[in-house]
Amino acid sequence: MDNWRRGCTRLLSWLADERRLATPWTLETAVDMLWSLMSWTVSERLLVDRGWTPQEYGEHMANLPQAAFARGHAPDAHAAGP
Numbered sequence: 513m514d515n516w517r518r519g520c521t522r523l524l525s526w527l528a529d530e531r532r533l534a535t536p537w538t539l540e541t542a543v544d545m546l547w548s549l550m551s552w553t554v555s556e557r558l559l560v561d562r563g564w565t566p567q568e569y570g571e572h573m574a575n576l577p578q579a580a581f582a583r584g585h586a587p588d589a590h591a592a593g594p
Contacts, residue, residue: 520546523577534583542581
């Protein structure tokens with residue numbers, strides 16, 4: 513878990529250093545949120561309870577930091593659906 517938190521800190525520090533961390537996030541609160549979303553409980557709920565495939569889960573988790581924490585991020589055109 514410490515490695516996961518360090519990875520979150522590294523990723524979100526990059527956004528903060530480039531002044532792209534979206535309001536109202538601070539580096540600390542963004543790291544806390546991303547780290548908590550990587551919990552086994554969240555994974556289990558989505559993969560087991562909701563039936564997401566590992567590929568779907570991975571794709572959404574890969575897009576989450578930029579979509580949730582980056583200033584000026586334009587949502588993916590096909591994320592909204594038809």
